[in-house]
Each structure stands twice: as C-alpha cells, then as structure tokens.
Amino acid sequence: xxxxKPNEIIMIDHKPPKKWWMDTKPTFRxxxxxxxxxxxxxxxxxMWNPREWNPVDEDWxxxxxxxxxxxxxxxxxxxxxxxxxxxxxxxVRCGACADKCHYFLGSGDPKNMPVxxxxxxxxxxxxxxxxxxxxxxxxxxxxxxxxxxLKEWFYYFYQCTQCRxxxxxxxxxxxxxxxxxxxxxxxxxxxxxxxxxxEPAANCFMVGNHIGIQPHSLKDMIDFFVDDIEEVTGVKIExxxxxxxxxxLFVTPSGDFFADPGTYTFMGYLMLFHELGLDYTMSYYAAExxxxxxxxxxxxxxxxxxxxIYAEAKRLGVKWxxxxxCGHMWRVVHQYMDTLTGPADFLEVxxxxxxGTVFENARSSKIVHITEFTADLIKHGAINxxxxxxxxxxxxxxxxxxxxxxxxxxxxxxYVVKNVVPEFYDMPxxxxxxxxxxxxxxxxxxxxxxxxxxxxxxxPRANAVKYVNERYGVNTLSCICAIDRAVLxxxxxxxxxxxxxxGVHELVGNALVMKGEKKRTVxxxxxxxxxxxxxxxxV
Amino acid sequence: xxxxxxxxxxxxxxxxxxxxxxxxxxxxxxxxxxxxxPKGKKECVESKEFMRSTHMQLLNEWRxxxxxxxxxxxxxxxxxxxxxxxxxxxxKCHDNKEVFCDKCHIYANVKPYCWxxxxxxxxxxxxx
Amino acid sequence: MRIVMPFIIVVGLAxxxxxxxxxxxxxxxxVLVPYAAALIFVAGFxxxxxxxxxxxxxxxxxxxxxxxxxxxxxxxxNIESPFTTGQVIIRMFFEVFFFRSLxxxxxGELRSGPSLIYGPTKWLWFSAILFHYGFxxxxxxxxxxxxxPVPCCVDLIDKVDSMFQIGAPPIYLSGFILLLGVTALFLxxxxxxxxxxxxxxxxxxxxxxxxxxxxxxMLMRYVIxxxxxxxxxxxxxxxxxxxxxxxxxGAIFYIHLFxxxxxxxxxxxSKLMHMGGVFMSPTRxxxxxNRAERHVNPWDPKVKLHTYEExxxxxxxxxxxxxxxxx
Numbered sequence: 003x004x005x006x007k008p009n010e011i012i013m014i015d016h017k018p019p020k021k022w023w024m025d026t027k028p029t030f031r032x033x034x035x036x037x038x039x040x041x042x043x044x045x046x047x048x049m050w051n052p053r054e055w056n057p058v059d060e061d062w063x064x065x066x067x068x069x070x071x072x073x074x075x076x077x078x079x080x081x082x083x084x085x086x087x088x089x090x091x092x093x094v095r096c097g098a099c100a101d102k103c104h105y106f107l108g109s110g111d112p113k114n115m116p117v118x119x120x121x122x123x124x125x126x127x128x129x130x131x132x133x134x135x136x137x138x139x140x141x142x143x144x145x146x147x148x149x150x151x152l153k154e155w156f157y158y159f160y161q162c163t164q165c166r167x168x169x170x171x172x173x174x175x176x177x178x179x180x181x182x183x184x185x186x187x188x189x190x191x192x193x194x195x196x197x198x199x200x201e202p203a204a205n206c207f208m209v210g211n212h213i214g215i216q217p218h219s220l221k222d223m224i225d226f227f228v229d230d231i232e233e234v235t236g237v238k239i240e241x242x243x244x245x246x247x248x249x250x251l252f253v254t255p256s257g258d259f260f261a262d263p264g265t266y267t268f269m270g271y272l273m274l275f276h277e278l279g280l281d282y283t284m285s286y287y288a289a290e291x292x293x294x295x296x297x298x299x300x301x302x303x304x305x306x307x308x309x310x311i312y313a314e315a316k317r318l319g320v321k322w323x324x325x326x327x328c329g330h331m332w333r334v335v336h337q338y339m340d341t342l343t344g345p346a347d348f349l350e351v352x353x354x355x356x357x358g359t360v361f362e363n364a365r366s367s368k369i370v371h372i373t374e375f376t377a378d379l380i381k382h383g384a385i386n387x388x389x390x391x392x393x394x395x396x397x398x399x400x401x402x403x404x405x406x407x408x409x410x411x412x413x414x415x416x417y418v419v420k421n422v423v424p425e426f427y428d429m430p431x432x433x434x435x436x437x438x439x440x441x442x443x444x445x446x447x448x449x450x451x452x453x454x455x456x457x458x459x460x461x462p463r464a465n466a467v468k469y470v471n472e473r474y475g476v477n478t479l480s481c482i483c484a485i486d487r488a489v490l491x492x493x494x495x496x497x498x499x500x501x502x503x504x505g506v507h508e509l510v511g512n513a514l515v516m517k518g519e520k521k522r523t524v525x526x527x528x529x530x531x532x533x534x535x536x537x538x539x540x541v
Numbered sequence: 542x543x544x545x546x547x548x549x550x551x552x553x554x555x556x557x558x559x560x561x562x563x564x565x566x567x568x569x570x571x572x573x574x575x576x577x578x579p580k581g582k583k584e585c586v587e588s589k590e591f592m593r594s595t596h597m598q599l600l601n602e603w604r605x606x607x608x609x610x611x612x613x614x615x616x617x618x619x620x621x622x623x624x625x626x627x628x629x630x631x632x633k634c635h636d637n638k639e640v641f642c643d644k645c646h647i648y649a650n651v652k653p654y655c656w657x658x659x660x661x662x663x664x665x666x667x668x669x
Numbered sequence: 670m671r672i673v674m675p676f677i678i679v680v681g682l683a684x685x686x687x688x689x690x691x692x693x694x695x696x697x698x699x700v701l702v703p704y705a706a707a708l709i710f711v712a713g714f715x716x717x718x719x720x721x722x723x724x725x726x727x728x729x730x731x732x733x734x735x736x737x738x739x740x741x742x743x744x745x746x747n748i749e750s751p752f753t754t755g756q757v758i759i760r761m762f763f764e765v766f767f768f769r770s771l772x773x774x775x776x777g778e779l780r781s782g783p784s785l786i787y788g789p790t791k792w793l794w795f796s797a798i799l800f801h802y803g804f805x806x807x808x809x810x811x812x813x814x815x816x817x818p819v820p821c822c823v824d825l826i827d828k829v830d831s832m833f834q835i836g837a838p839p840i841y842l843s844g845f846i847l848l849l850g851v852t853a854l855f856l857x858x859x860x861x862x863x864x865x866x867x868x869x870x871x872x873x874x875x876x877x878x879x880x881x882x883x884x885x886x887m888l889m890r891y892v893i894x895x896x897x898x899x900x901x902x903x904x905x906x907x908x909x910x911x912x913x914x915x916x917x918x919g920a921i922f923y924i925h926l927f928x929x930x931x932x933x934x935x936x937x938x939s940k941l942m943h944m945g946g947v948f949m950s951p952t953r954x955x956x957x958x959n960r961a962e963r964h965v966n967p968w969d970p971k972v973k974l975h976t977y978e979e980x981x982x983x984x985x986x987x988x989x990x991x992x993x994x995x996x
Contacts, residue, residue, distance in 0.1 A: 084724040095867050171770060177951075366963045652824075
C-alpha cells in the first residue's frame with residue numbers, strides 16, 4: 003500500500019486541536035492502523051476471542067463481558083507489575099516526553115505524545131479504580147472504560163513501537179513500553195490484536211521461524227546461501243544444523259533467512275564462523291531469535307517462544323549461546339530471558355574459543371551478542387579484514403531502540419563497522435546512541451497496511467540519515483536489527499533515496515579475508531566492488 | 542510486599558524527616574517568651590498589637606526616614622507626633638535588651654541587625 | 670474550565686479558613702486540621718508506597734542511557750548504565766537531586782525541507798530546579814518556628830536565605846525562588862499548546878494551591894503582619910502535643926496554614942506522589958547487569974510450550990526426507 007507523497011505527509015501541525023482529547027475519537031483511516039489477527043493465530047497461541055472482524059466496522063464482535071474482562075485483567079496487571087502501578091500514579095504531565103516520540107513528530111496527532119498515549123489508560127485507571135475518579139469523573143482526570151475508549155486504545159496502542167525513547171527523557175523514567183505492553187495485553191483479552199504480530203508469533207511457536215517456513219524448505223534455503231557464498235568467495239562452507247555436542251548454539255532472527263538485505267548479513271555470519279573454524283550449530287526448532295510474542299504484551303507468549311532457545315541449547319548439549327543481530331530479540335534476551343526461561347545452569351560462562359575472552363557480562367544468561375563477539379575478535383587481531391572490499395561505502399550506524407535503551411550496546415557495533423568500512427560518520431548526537439530514533443516500524447507494526455504511519459514515524463530517523471548523506475556523502479546505513487533491515491530500505495527510498503541499508507555482518511562478510519578464497523570482484527550482493535572489477539584475463 | 546527491606550528503610554527515613562519537629566524537642570515545649578515591659582509606662586508609640594506584629598517594619602521605616610531623609614518626626618495612628626530615635630525614644634522605656642528584645646527574638650530565631658550600628662543599651666549606659 | 674475550576678477551589682479554601690477565623694474556629698483550623706493533615710500525609714504516603722511495593726518487579730528493565738559493561742577495553746558508562754548497586758545509587762542520586770533525565774531534554778522542531786532540528790532546552794529543568802529547591806529551602810527555614818532551640822544548621826540556612834538584608838524583616842530569597850518556579854511551571858502549562866492540551870484539573874490544582882501558600886506566606890511576612898511569637902507558640906504546641914491557640918493571630922496565618930494542610934492532605938492521593946515514586950521506578954533503580962545477575966519473577970508464568978518432541982511429530986516425514994537429524 004502506498005503512502006501519500008513526502009511533501010503531503012509533512013503538512014502537519016504539532017499544535018493540538020481545539021477539541022480536548024477526551025472528546026475526540028480516532029478515525030480508522032487506511033495506512034494508519036494494522037489489520038486484525040486471523041482467528042487461527044489466536045487459536046494457536048491459545049488466546050482469547052478468535053473471530054473475523056474489521057476495525058472500521060462499528061461492531062467489533064466483542065464478548066458481552068468485554069468490559070469486566072479488561073478491568074479484571076487491568077487489576078491483575080497492577081498486582082503483577084510495579085512498573086505499571088507506579089507509572090499510573092506518578093506522571094505529572096510535564097510534557098518532556100511529548101516531542102520525543104517519532105510518531106508524534108511525524109504525525110502531529112496529540113495522542114501520539116507518549117504522555118497522552120499513557121493517559122488513555124491512566125484516565126481509565128483513575129475513573130474506574132480511584133475514589134476521586136469515580137466521584138468526580140473528568141474533574142479528577144478520570145473516565146469510564148467505554149466501547150469508544152477501547153477503540154481508541156486499539157488505535158493508539160498499535161501506534162507505539164515500544165522504543166522507550168520517551169522513558170529516557172522522563173524525570174521518573176515512566177516507560178511507555180510498559181504501558182503499551184499492558185494495553186496490548188488487555189486488548190488481547192477481548193481478542194483485539196493485529197495479525198502482523200500474532201501470525202509471526204504463532205509461526206515461531208509452531209514451526210520455529212516467523213514466516214512459518216518448514217524445516218526441510220529452510221534447509222534448501224541455507225543451501226542457496228552456501229552456493230552464493232561459494233560464487234562470491236570461491237570458498238565452499240558448511241552450515242551445521244542440529245549438531246549435537248557443538249560448543250555454541252547460534253540463534254538469529256529468522257528474517258535473516260528470508261528477506262534481503264538480511265540474507266547478506268546471514269551470509270556474513272556463516273563466512274565468519276567458517277573462517278574461524280567455530281564449533282557451532284543452528285537449530286530448525288529454535289530458528290528464531292526474535293520474539294513477536296513479546297510485542298503482544300501477554301508475557302506468556304514471550305515465554306512460549308523464548309523458552310525454545312534454552313530448551314534447544316540443553317538438548318543439543320552446547321556450552322553457550324551466540325545471538326545474531328536483532329533489536330527486540332536483544333531486549334528480550336538481555337532483559338527478560340534469564341528471568342523468563344532461565345536459569346541456564348546447564349550452560350557454561352561464555353568464552354570465545356578463538357581469543358579466550360570470557361564474557362563476564364553474560365555469566366548468568368550465557369548468551370553473547372554477535373557484535374560483542376566480533377568486536378573482541380577484531381581487537382585481538384583474530385581475523386583478517388580488508389576495508390577495500392567495502393570500497394565506495396561511506397557508512398553510518400543506526401542504533402536500534404532495543405539494544406540501545408534496553409541494553410546499552412553502542413560501542414561494540416561501531417567498533418566493528420569502523421574496522422570494515424573505509425569511511426564512517428555518525429548521525430547527529432541527538433539522534434543516535436541512547437537518544438536514537440526508532441525505524442518507525444518496530445513491535446509488530448512493520449506491515450504494509452500501516453505504511454503511511456511507518457513513513458511518518460520513520461521521518462526523524464530518515465532525516466538524520468539525510469543530514470549525514472548531504473553533509474558527508476553517507477550512502478550506507480548499517481544496523482543490527484532484522485526489522486530495521488526489512489523496513490529501513492523502503493523508508494530510505496521514501497525520504498532519502500540512494501541510501502543502502504545493510505547489516506553489520508554483511509560488511510564484515512565483505513571485508514573478511516578467507517583462507518583459500520578467490521579474488522573478490524563482487525560483494526555479497528553480487529555487485530561489483532569499485533576498484534576490484536574483474537579484469538579481462540580473470541576467470 | 543516485595544523488596545520490603547529497602548522499602549521499609551526508605552519509609553523510616555521518610556517518616557523520620559517528615560515528623561522531625563515532633564521528635565526533635567522530645568515533646569518539651571519551650572515556654573512562651575515573656576518580655577519584661579517597662580514599669581509604669583502604659584502606652585508605646587503604637588498599639589500593643591501593632592507593635593507586636595509590625596515593630597520591625599516601623600523601625601525600618603524610621604531608619605530610612607531619619608537617616609536618609611533627615612526627617613525625625615513620626616505621626617502615629619492617633620495623630621500624635623513622635624521623635625524618631627532608637628536610643629532616645631524606644632530605649633528610654635525599653636532600656637534592657639536582654640529582658641525585652643532578646644526574649645522573643647531568640648524564641649523566633651530572629652537576628653535583627655539593629656546592633657550592627659547601634660550600641661546596645663547597657664553599653665551605652667557605661668559610656669555615659 | 671480545567672484551569673478556572675481549580676483556581677476557584679483554592680480561593681474557596683482560603684475563604685473557608687478566613688471564615689473559620691472570623692467565627693472563632695481557631696481551635697479547629699489551628700489544631701484539628703493540622704493534626705489531621707499531618708496524619709493523612711504521613712500515613713497516606715506510607716500506605717501508597719507500601720501499596721506499590723505489594724506489586725513485584727517481575728523483570729529487570731532499566732532504561733540504559735549509556736554504554737553497557739561488556740568487553741574490558743570498551744569504556745563502560747557506569748552512571749548512565751549502572752552495573753552495580755553502588756552505581757545505581759549514584760544514578761538515582763543524580764536523578765533525585767539534579768533531575769538528570771530532565772536535564773537531557775531536547776526540543777524537536779519540524780521545518781520545511783522537511784528537516785527536523787533538535788536543540789537542548791533547559792527551561793523545564795531550570796523551572797523544576799527553582800521550584801523544588803525553593804520549596805525545600807522554604808520548608809527548612811520554617812523549621813525555626815517548629816523546633817526549639819533552633820539548631821545552628823537551620824540558623825545558617827536562615828542567614829543564607831536572608832543574606833541580602835533587604836528590609837525588616839529581611840526578605841527570604843527562597844520564597845521568591847519558589848514563587849518564580851511555581852509561576853514558570855504554571856506559565857509553561859498554559860502557554861505551551863501541547864502541555865495545555867494534556868493538563869488536567871489534577872495538574873492545575875496543586876499549582877494554584879502552592880501559589881496560594883506562597884502568596885499568603887509572603888503577605889504575612891511582608892505586608893499583613895501577624896504576631897510571630899504567637900504563631901511559634903501555636904506550632905510548638907502542636908509538635909509537643911500540648912496544643913495552644915494564642916490570641917491575636919491574624920486571619921492571614923490561618924489561611925496560610927489551612928492551604929498548607931490541604932496540600933499535605935492532598936499529597937498522597939495525587940501526582941505529587943512522584944516524590945516517593947521516583948525511588949520506585951524500575952527503569953531507573955535497577956542495574957543493567959541482566960545477563961550477569963539473574964532476576965527472579967515471583968509469579969513466573971506457567972505456559973504450555975511447543976516442545977521439541979511435539980515439533981518432531983509435526984514434521985517427522987519432512988525431517989526424515991531432508992535427512993535432518995532427529996533425537
């Protein structure tokens with residue numbers, strides 16, 4: 003689905019309308035909402051109220067007791083999450099978060115200010131659960147949970163990518179992701195969820211990867227990668243799957259198997275592991291590092307998917323786990339996994355078999371980020387890299403929200419990128435590292451029908467890329483996230499045409515000097531490398 | 542309750558700070574100050590209530606009027622003319638700082654800067 | 670109306686106190702109300718915090734604002750991304766005393782092009798600092814009326830606060846700082862369209878209440894004087910549980926006191942609880958050592974997994990055909 007043209011899209015005013023927010027309702031306009039989940043996905047995940055329905059319809063086919071279900075669920079969440087309870091009570095509405103949200107910046111819709119997004123829920127909390135709110139209604143900032151409020155929740159809780167940029171600027175650290183996750187969970191209770199989040203989650207649960215490619219087909223796809231790598235490098239590599247007793251289990255987002263340019267990143271990993279002679283394995287059962295279940299807000303879903311990784315590590319008898327480039331996978335892996343599906347006491351503290359470095363920071367969860375691993379290799383001079391094979395590339399680096407604000411992974415990927423490309427420039431400091439902007443399509447919103455909002459939400463990121471593009475001639479946007487690799491290319495085409503999106507390990511794969519390789523004339527995308535074009539007498 | 546150790550320590554600190562005045566004096570009330578009024582004199586330059594609440598502002602005005610404008614006449618609320626002088630008007634009756642001024646000033650922790658320039662009554666007597 | 674209503678309420682509260690004074694309810698407004706307010710404040714505050722604490726922190730979710738601790742040669746940002754409890758305490762210290770997160774504030778502006786411009790904006794931070802530190806100093810210098818003998822540290826604060834020796838009684842700077850702070854916070858709330866749009870009665874009411882307190886306090890000190898010795902006697906009576914109601918304390922004092930009591934009594938039920946809440950925020954008070962130290966969720970959800978064995982059953986034929994090893 004096409005979004006309006008860039009010059010139309012920015013005809014927005016950040017000034018709120020005359021009508022107060024409690025009196026306005028969202029319009030379900032094409033391009034600004036995601037399609038609801040197919041019933042089968044809800045059934046697979048054993049969730050609530052599976053049915054065919056459409057958000058533009060008046061009737062959402064809710065169960066009769068929808069209100070009780072939600073309020074009951076709300077009470078339950080307040081008992082389970084101190085974060086939610088505290089965040090419901092302490093916001094002073096200072097507005098520091100307002101212009102931090104990429105969706106607000108790109109849409110001007112006041113309910114995309116994080117504070118108002120949270121107020122959509124807080125007003126119900128006050129109206130239904132506090133004495134003052136029950137008695138005084140909106141004079142105490144409270145309102146009842148009505149059908150319209152529910153629709154509003156659906157619209158705006160699926161217009162948040164849980165990027166947590168607002169939480170960085172909040173004086174009390176109020177985290178809209180926590181509120182949004184709670185809101186999505188409550189919507190789940192009455193079957194109001196979106197397909198682009200539920201279907202990948204259901205696929206990961208049943209099949210093991212988010213597209214639902216069955217294991218034997220996945221095997222064929224891997225064989226294609228092996229052929230491609232051989233064509234580019236002349237080196238025939240093996241890709242171990244389901245290998246018992248390997249030292250390391252490698253888990254990456256399954257987007258890297260299917261979608262360009264993630265596939266090139268995947269080839270980069272394979273080449274690196276081959277060159278190192280790493281004793282590793284992958285799994286068809288736990289072929290997905292990403293966790294679309296987490297986006298649903300129903301934590302059980304996150305656990306259902308995440309638990310496969312440790313289970314498979316245990317079954318295969320590996321010593322530790324290496325995780326690929328993925329944004330929200332790393333939020334779950336870093337902040338949730340050990341709690342949710344640990345303890346991983348059957349594994350060993352990760353130790354690089356190449357450099358001997360012990361990853362003390364992962365001593366409990368036993369899972370290491372690929373850029374931590376590779377940065378360590380480069381630092382120890384354990385691999386040969388030739389920057390000239392990335393000739394013509396002037397790169398910048400996009401910090402994905404989750405590894406940035408949910409992990410603090412900033413210098414490792416930069417160190418890797420700077421060692422494999424000839425030129426590197428960071429984007430302006432207010433748009434990178436902990437202050438990084440979302441790609442605009444995270445948390446299950448990377449679907450086509452949401453394209454207009456994606457382009458709006460991606461504006462701040464794209465704009466920062468444009469800045470370095472114009473100033474330094476940056477032509478390559480590197481990133482460590484599978485969703486980024488899927489959504490940044492259309493975003494760049496829309497706002498900054500001519501900028502290529504690449505995973506960090508694609509650049510590593512290109513620069514990697516391999517034993518027994520032939521002269522490289524093309525990169526992993528099979529595009530000629532400037533200055534290394536095939537000479538006539540060559541092959 | 543979760544994290545009860547930390548929460549209770551925090552709350553104890555909070556309660557201790559919030560109730561500080563209640564336990565600081567251990568329940569002992571400081572006696573109300575009883576400044577000694579000059580014997581045999583019935584009225585001051587203004588009413589007792591006015592002097593109690595507002596003498597500092599009056600003195601401040603007097604200083605400005607006398608020293609900056611050189612005008613040493615004050616007309617009080619009853620229309621009576623009064624000669625502006627700390628030494629010769631006020632202290633003619635209130636001749637002992639310790640039993641008069643200090644009583645309330647110490648109680649309310651007020652440290653007026655009158656005596657930065659003026660002699661306190663006892664000293665002035667010695668000088669005479 | 671969201672602005673006018675709370676203003677009227679605050680004026681009404683002030684008038685109530687004045688009327689109470691006029692019909693000689695000094696005992697009620699001078700003794701009962703303050704005790705009730707103090708009790709509600711302390712008990713309500715504790716109850717709210719305990720209530721929060723009754724919910725666990727299921728996951729360790731710090732918002733990381735700096736480089737994690739990973740490889741030894743990568744500089745760890747130990748305050749912005751704390752790894753140890755000590756580092757968390759330092760982070761919290763900066764958060765609580767210097768409003769670190771607010772200091773980070775930026776203003777984003779969309780210009781034609783399109784181009785988004787960001788610039789630092791410290792006005793909110795500065796107003797908040799003025800307001801909170803002004804308030805703290807005001808409370809501290811009021812201690813001279815609530816404790817006896819007055820210790821030297823309170824005396825020192827008093828000296829600094831009145832260092833300019835303007836007038837008699839000398840002006841307290843803190844009162845003006847607080848007034849400036851509260852006015853700035855009010856003005857930004859009504860002048861910035863987005864902030865006005867998000868503001869509730871719940872936001873204006875405490876602002877007007879605090880303005881009322883500051884203004885009545887200043888009136889009492891600088892304009893409509895009242896007998897300060899009587900005031901101290903009343904307060905000392907309260908804190909020593911031997912309440913007395915001296916004669917001759919003016920209405921202005923009762924108005925001031927009643928508004929203060931309203932603020933304290935309102936506190937535990939309002940957004941003002943951010944004072945306690947800032948300490949309880951899981952995105953700030955937890956270390957970023959997730960992969961090194963396991964955090965336990967007391968209500969760890971039980972879920973039905975799709976096990977390897979079930980998965981193999983789903984695809985047995987295909988797995989065998991593709992010669993994928995099976996357990």
